[in-house]
Amino acid sequence: MTTGSVSPRRADTRRNHERILVAAAASLADTGEVSFNAIAKQAGVGVGTVYRHFPTPEALILAVYRREVRHIVEVVPVLLGKHPPDKALRLWVTDHVAHYMMTKKGLADALRTATAFRGELPGDAYEDMLGAVGKMLEANVAAGTVRPGLTPVLVMRGLGGLLWLDPDGDWRRDAASLADLLWHGMAAQPG
Amino acid sequence: MTTGSVSPRRADTRRNHERILVAAAASLADTGEVSFNAIAKQAGVGVGTVYRHFPTPEALILAVYRREVRHIVEVVPVLLGKHPPDKALRLWVTDHVAHYMMTKKGLADALRTATAFRGELPGDAYEDMLGAVGKMLEANVAAGTVRPGLTPVLVMRGLGGLLWLDPDGDWRRDAASLADLLWHGMAAQPG
DNA sequence: GAGGCTAGCGGATTACAATCCGCTTGGCAA
DNA sequence: TTGCCAAGCGGATTGTAATCCGCTAGCCTC
Numbered sequence: 001m002t003t004g005s006v007s008p009r010r011a012d013t014r015r016n017h018e019r020i021l022v023a024a025a026a027s028l029a030d031t032g033e034v035s036f037n038a039i040a041k042q043a044g045v046g047v048g049t050v051y052r053h054f055p056t057p058e059a060l061i062l063a064v065y066r067r068e069v070r071h072i073v074e075v076v077p078v079l080l081g082k083h084p085p086d087k088a089l090r091l092w093v094t095d096h097v098a099h100y101m102m103t104k105k106g107l108a109d110a111l112r113t114a115t116a117f118r119g120e121l122p123g124d125a126y127e128d129m130l131g132a133v134g135k136m137l138e139a140n141v142a143a144g145t146v147r148p149g150l151t152p153v154l155v156m157r158g159l160g161g162l163l164w165l166d167p168d169g170d171w172r173r174d175a176a177s178l179a180d181l182l183w184h185g186m187a188a189q190p191g
Numbered sequence: 192m193t194t195g196s197v198s199p200r201r202a203d204t205r206r207n208h209e210r211i212l213v214a215a216a217a218s219l220a221d222t223g224e225v226s227f228n229a230i231a232k233q234a235g236v237g238v239g240t241v242y243r244h245f246p247t248p249e250a251l252i253l254a255v256y257r258r259e260v261r262h263i264v265e266v267v268p269v270l271l272g273k274h275p276p277d278k279a280l281r282l283w284v285t286d287h288v289a290h291y292m293m294t295k296k297g298l299a300d301a302l303r304t305a306t307a308f309r310g311e312l313p314g315d316a317y318e319d320m321l322g323a324v325g326k327m328l329e330a331n332v333a334a335g336t337v338r339p340g341l342t343p344v345l346v347m348r349g350l351g352g353l354l355w356l357d358p359d360g361d362w363r364r365d366a367a368s369l370a371d372l373l374w375h376g377m378a379a380q381p382g
Numbered sequence: 383g384a385g386g387c388t389a390g391c392g393g394a395t396t397a398c399a400a401t402c403c404g405c406t407t408g409g410c411a412a
Numbered sequence: 413t414t415g416c417c418a419a420g421c422g423g424a425t426t427g428t429a430a431t432c433c434g435c436t437a438g439c440c441t442c
Contacts, residue, residue, distance in 0.1 A: 010408055010419065046422030051400070112303055154368050157355055161348030177345050185376030201389065201438055237392030242430065
């Protein structure tokens with residue numbers, strides 16, 4: 001009922017939902033702020049409506065970046081198809097996960113605070129990400145490049161460090177370092 | 192002028208500082224809340240005074256847990272004295288860093304949101320922690336247990352996952368797993 | 383010990399977030 | 413097509429955070 005994948009009975013509801021998303025996207029791109037009141041005015045709806053559609057700022061931000069999150073998840077099979085599993089994993093971390101994190105204003109912040117309320121990640125973004133990590137793990141274990149027994153949750157925790165990359169610094173390099181560190185930790189054989 | 196290590200000119204200032212810390216500690220231990228108004232009333236000072244001493248909730252929480260943070264940092268040489276460097280590192284992560292994180296209400300939350308404002312970590316807590324990690328790294332590199340070239344910042348990012356441990360779950364085990372994963376990633380030799 | 387000076391106080395005030403409920407209006411049945 | 417029903421709306425209202433400035437009182441000089 002909140003994050004927008006459902007299609008509610010009434011047409012105006014859908015319309016409002018869309019309007020709010022547009023306004024929020026504009027606000028995020030512009031100032032990086034997500035003031036519900038401001039967004040409501042901008043979208044031409046009441047504040048209550050905004051809150052009804054998105055109970056928390058995190059939910060709103062994640063909805064705005066839903067496309068991006070979905071892309072991160074869906075690109076996994078593609079990468080696995082094009083590259084050997086070990087390379088796919090690295091590419092995924094640096095060019096997709098880190099990339100969107102650094103590129104989309106407020107995404108990293110939102111995730112950081114969203115996950116503050118343990119497991120209450122709005123939508124199914126968290127499960128989706130876990131699934132993606134799981135796929136990467138599986139493929140690598142099957143290929144013999146990663147030792148078995150690692151859980152997606154554990155690896156996700158390791159990747160959590162990506163949230164603290166500096167968008168104004170050399171985050172690409174830093175992400176690669178972290179991926180490298182974790183890779184060594186996961187690897188089946190030394191190297 | 193904020194985090195309490197300084198000793199301001201006026202006596203009442205010091206007194207207020209102390210009072211606020213006591214009230215905040217009580218509030219944290221009790222409800223886990225850090226409402227500035229409530230703390231001001233409880234401490235018998237004006238809200239303005241609280242804000243003057245601690246500009247953000249994070250600053251206040253970190254000040255309350257300053258002792259703990261200091262302990263985490265100071266225990267490093269002790270551990271290095273008592274144990275071989277590799278064991279010292281693991282013990283440190285699980286029994287000290289993770290331990291305080293899970294044990295002190297709101298510490299992990301505070302750190303998570305505090306670090307949201309990149310590098311604006313109040314006080315010198317961040318530098319202290321970096322130093323501690325650096326010491327651990329050095330000792331291990333010297334002992335040949337960890338490959339050289341790793342930066343404290345990188346390792347800290349890896350440890351960042353500790354912030355998402357579940358205080359109500361088996362965090363001790365999870366912390367050990369993460370330490371293990373990172374350890375493999377840092378290790379000089381396979382195993 | 384008295385007086386001046388300013389650091390620091392306190393809480394009234396302002397700004398903002400979030401809720402809640404009476405009203406509107408789209409959807410559906412007859 | 414009309415009328416009924418409730419899903420959904422909007423913004424007045426309430427609660428809380430954060431600021432700001434006139435005043436108090438600690439410190440230092442003489």
